Amino acid sequence: MRKKLLAVGTLTVATVIHAQVLSSVGDGAEVYIQEGTLVYNGGGLQTVGTGKIDNRGNIMVVGTSSDVVQTRTTANSNKTDGGNIVLRLNTPNSYSSSTYGQLYIDGIAQGNITATVDKEYRAANHGSFQQMAMPFFEKTLESLATDLLPAGQAFTTNVRDANAVYYRNNAMVRFDQIKAQGDFLARGDGMRYFIVGTQQWDASSAVRTIKGRPYAAQGNVALQDSGLNVDFGVGGVNLNAHRERYNTYIQDPFDLAAGAWQGNYGKNTYQLANPYFTNLDLSNIFVDETNGDGNFLKDIQGIRFSVENVVYNPATGSYGTGYGMVTFTQDGNGNPIAAGDINRLVIKPMDVFVIKMRNNSSTDRVLNFNTLRRFNSSPRNASTPYSVTAAKGAQSTVKQLGVIGLDGNGNEVGRTYMVAYAGGVTGKSAIPNTQATADVGSYIATHEEKREGGIDPLHTSSYMLYINEVNDTDFLGKEMPLSLYEGRIKKLRFEIRENANLLEDGTQQLSNGESFYFGSGSKVTPIKQGMELAVNDTDLRLYWGKPSGVLGTGDMVKPSRTRITRDQSSNYLVIFDPAWKAAKVDVYDMAGKLIRSEKDVSTSSHYIIPLDGAPRSGYLVKVTGANGEVVTQKILK
Structure with missing residues (x-):
């Protein structure tokens, strides 16, 4: 324009x-x-x-x-x-x-x-809590209610109430409540990340006008000491100052695959907000630029965008699904690269985001929000000198395939990414790079792969992947199975990027002459930018580079993709292999006594294991598919 x-x-x-x-x-x-x-x-x-x-x-x-x-x-x-x-x-x-x-x-x-x-x-409804920035100096809880709620209604100041307003305390890794109607939401900290109870309003239903004083230019933010003095306990069972267990609300998709509740998991995570009425451009905060915006977060691990589908339980806490992510690493030449939802790196006014750092180092930790401001809605090219009116452009290097699941009307149901680069790690890695796990509610994902291709059965039940990285040399032409867990997905759309730039529509070859490929049954198709394909098969695969030979579904034994997992509201779920048509679920106590059994369970959606009222104990869950496959797992209530 x-x-x-x-x-x-x-x-x-x-x-x-x-x-x-x-x-x-x-x-x-x-x-x-x-x-x-x-x-x-x-x-x-x-x-x-x-x-x-x-x-x-x-x-x-x-x-x-x-x-x-x-x-x-x-x-x-x-x-x-x-x-x-x-x-x-x-x-x-x-x-x-x-x-x-x-x-x-x-x-x-x-x-x-x-x-x-x-x-x-006006924005998408995030569920129990709306994730919001508040770019208004000295705005009170009472005035926010006037702007958002029906006339005469107020946000509560009752403790642990879903009709309240909370802000993120990054140092202590928790949310603190705004406790009085006249309290300022924030006075000098426009970067606070707020969650606003939605019992009395729906952000998507109508335009609302929020009023207040704009912030002046903000000071720098040091991304340091998040969780430094916090002990989560084994498995996250310790309580925070509000008597909430850490494992009921902390989510860290960047470190989950490397190991939950150990090392950097849940720490060095900074939930932040756009304090301005202009966009924030985060696309080059990992780049040491000569004429850039002055930001260089050398040890940044990832960025997570607005969480949707927030579910609140006053007894167990809250959790969210439906977020987007970008992860960062370096290629074999030491150049910064990004992978994932690159088109979301410009943060709109009123929006929030999360920055995950790899460590708590004292160097290269400062984020200058003032120089990130930008009118353009597209990321700035790293070679373009910074200004608020700077032109749009591309960013650093990575070969990336986005797979977007669409329903029958062409609406997006979910997405997942495969990235390949020289420094990428094939299979499980103890050091997270561009890899990030999918949330429990994901309906399209990949799984950890073996070096020779295919699903690694050692990790199938532990996590799924939203961004799955591979080495572009040792995984060339090898199979990465793609799983669809939602019957609404009728077709797939493909998005190919190199150096974070979309290829032209209809293009399949990247700069080195290689392409991504899609496998369905015994058929393998080269993927072109913008291509859409109908899906009516459960044997779906992705490839970086053309496979030398393709086995049909009957030519190899594949591990079941059915998994038993726990969501953050403390429900145990069975997530079924897309190939399963029906299942039987049996639950045994530790003495081997059958206490619950259900036949002909539909596999078209996740199954919640009914443990309400059951005593706190260990149980064995056995899930049997109509094809005879059996998945068993011990769980603790």
């Missing part, structure tokens, strides 16, 4: 001749900034009375410490009821892809930013 740059005079309805205000929108006047327009204001900005700035584009306000940004009444007092500077959501009915009005303020002291800004908000 072609940018339109307006001079300050276009914005100025009345000019105030003193140092603090360069542009003023007078009482009764209205300025409309259309989508795609950039307005630059080199000084203070104010509205008076009913004066209004209706912004669907981008405003840059760059001043000095003596300048002001304010909304004033006609009696020259501070106006706080809003309606004067409005940041629009341009297409509310398609909120996930909508553009939006943005506001950039720089060089002006926080005490001189007293304007009330209206931010339109």
Whole structure:
């Protein structure tokens, strides 16, 4: 889209001749900034009375410490009821892809930013708690309720209530509650990650207007000491200060495959929020740039994006599924690379994210949010010097295949990734690189592979993979089985990236001449960018490089993909192999007595093992498929 740059005079309805205000929108006047327009204001900005700035584009306000940004009444007092500077959501009915009005303020002291800004908000419903940023200085719990809840309703201050507001305490690895109606959500920490109870509102149902004072430029954030003095206990059974077990809410997909509740698991994790009304571009925070944004997180391990489908249980805590991820490592030449949901590295206003570090080193840990601000919704090229208006571009190197499961209407059900590069590790690794585990609710995933190809049966029941890395040499032409756990998936769409850039539609070869391949039954097809294929087979496979020979489903014995696992709400689940048509589930006590049995269990969805009311003890679960396959596992209630 072609940018339109307006001079300050276009914005100025009345000019105030003193140092603090360069542009003023007078009482009764209205300025409309259309989508795609950039307005630059080199000084203070104010509205008076009913004066209004209706912004669907981008405003840059760059001043000095003596300048002001304010909304004033006609009696020259501070106006706080809003309606004067409005940041629009341009297409509310398609909120996930909508553009939006943005506001950039720089060089002006926080005490001189007293304007009330209206931010339109509509987003996907995250479940029991909405994951949100709060880019409003000194906003109270009471005023947030006014913006979000039905008239006269309030967020509760009762302890451990799902109708409350909490923020992330990164040092102690827990969520703390906003305890009083008049309490500030945050005063000087715009980077706080909030979870907001949704019992009385649904973020997806309508546009809501959240009002408050914008933040001035924020200080640097040191990503250090998260969980340093926290002992999770064996298996995460210890309690935090709120009497919650760590294993009821901590999720670490970056270190789960290397070993849960040991080493770096659950630690060095920083849940953060966008403190501004502009986008944040995280695409180059791993790159040591000469003319970049000044950020270089050398030991970054991964980034996780907004969690959806948050489930809350007052007895056991909360957990979430449906997140996206990017992981980082270095290739054989020491160059930074990223894998996963690369197109999500630009964080919108009101959105949150999680940064996972590999260790607690004291060097290269500082994140400067100010220089990450960006109007463009696409990542900046590492070779493009930083500015808030910098052009879009590509980033570092990796060969990546995205597999997206679609329902019959073409809607996305889930996705998974296969990445191949020189430094990639085939099979299980004790040192996490680009690999990341899938959540329990995933309906499309891969499993840990053997070096010779195929599923590694030693890890099938332990975890599934959202991002699965392989070495691009030793895994060339070998099989990576693909599992679909949802009957709604009717076809697959493929997305191919190299150096994080999408290949042109219809292209299959990468720069080294190799391609990704898809196997179904005895048929193998080269994958082209943007290709869609119907799926009606359970024997699905991915390959990096053309396989030398393909065995049909009857030519080799494959381990069952049925697994018995526990979700974070303490339910034990059976996740069935996609090839299974029906199953029988038997539960035995430790004396070998059959206590529960269910025949003809549908395998089209996950099966919750009914242990409500059963005493705390050990049990043996036996799952038998209609094809005679048997999976058994001991569980502890």
